[in-house]
Amino acid sequence: MEAKPCSESRAVKTTLVLPPNTNNHGTLFGGELLAHIDDVASIAAIKHARQLVVTASTDSVDFLSPVTVGQSITIEAFVTWTHHTSMEIFVKVVVENLMTGEEKVCNTAFLTFVAVNEEGRPVPVAPVYPETENEKRLYNSAPKRAQQRKERRKRSKEFAKEFGL
Template identity: 75%
Template sequence: MLQAKSCSDSLAVKTTQVFPPDTNIHGTLFGGRLLAHIDDVASIAAIKHARQPVVTASTDSVDFLAPVKVGHSITIEAFVTWTHRTSMEVFAKVITENLLTEEKRVCNTAFLTFVAIDETGRPVPVPTVYPETELEKKLFESGSIRAQQRKDRKTRSKELANELGAGFLWEKDK
């Protein structure tokens, strides 16, 4: 039996500065670049929890709350909030800081799911997680609801994918 771990045992934090190549024509951080940073930090949190390699199974909620500008920094905090047999839900919070004025804002929140795998790529069990703080308890208690929503969304996505088929959409009218 795997020993349960606290949410804080998986905490991963990363700070990086935003440079011009990271931004769009408005001088704000590309959403895809931010998603890559979030996936990186969240995967570290999942690996710390499972102490196994992991793969990203879903990114189900990414909310952009404020722009991130050139010259600002972003700090991403991520930790495991809920677990199932082989999967882990990870919550990530992104804070942007104007490094000249010290103004900080939460610019993004996200929930991601990771699956722990063995050396052959097969899913393996992960330790359960237990919350300690009020925020961790709130996220933990609603984790099973988000897991069911992910499952339902995946079913709908598969149905749509089957309906669309593997051909390109513009070829459908021919």
Template identity: 75%
Template sequence: MELEAKACSESRAIKTTLVLPPDTNNHGTLFGGKLLAHIDEVSSIAALKHARKNVVTASMDSVDFLSPVTLGQTITIEAFVTYAHRTSMEIFVKVVTENVITSEERVCNTAFLTFVALDENGKPDVVPAVYPETEQERALHEAAIERAEQRKARRKRSKEFAEKFGF
């Protein structure tokens, strides 16, 4: 059964949160792990909106911390599906931090995650194709195959490391 393709925008998920004292380290900046949890959560919502079925995180590519996020700032995490392959989806994430007093904003983080859709038995299930509508979406979509190949090679190396060092 062929599923109808969906626009990237149909999967867009956005979350804004205030950075509070429990979210920060001894430098007064947001814990990286806390940001990763937000990224995974918003990305999973984007994947769910695209697949309309249960999903699991399969991988997280390089997560680039471009600038620190400090106590009292907000972070807005935006995610959407950029590419879909048979059962998997690539999600692009952009994190913008804002000083709400001065209204200064900057991109503090970008990431790519891969999610796999699951059927009612927990097995990988088919997802719709995705198509871009904007120039930014088009650029992300066109480069997705190359990123997928890099992911596949990285996964192979990870398996080799696990075999060698897995005890």
């Protein structure tokens, strides 16, 4: 398979935060933001693989600042690294005060997706290559994150076995 640039998978979504999307503090529900993140990341994965995809993992998601009613969030995602059938997706969330134009990054996350066929079986994906300095930094640090995910998954399986029914 021919390698593709990270930029080819880029997906962007902007949405307005309304009262039904918020908690009793008037801030965006964390789960609501996670749903947006998964949505945009899956689009980036599909654009790269041109296949169906499934979410394999979501790394630590840190909420760096609150998002309040009337602000917008812009979620940007792209493939940073690939393995045989999996893709690491970087997601950046920017909150904007629409009245002042002030913007800041309120969240970043890494997700892993696996390309699958119609029967749900993993299928190979094309390699990806970085072009910008930020893409290169993410690409070069991806193997370490992949190893951390592998170790975390092993621990999760052990917990599931220990606490399973």
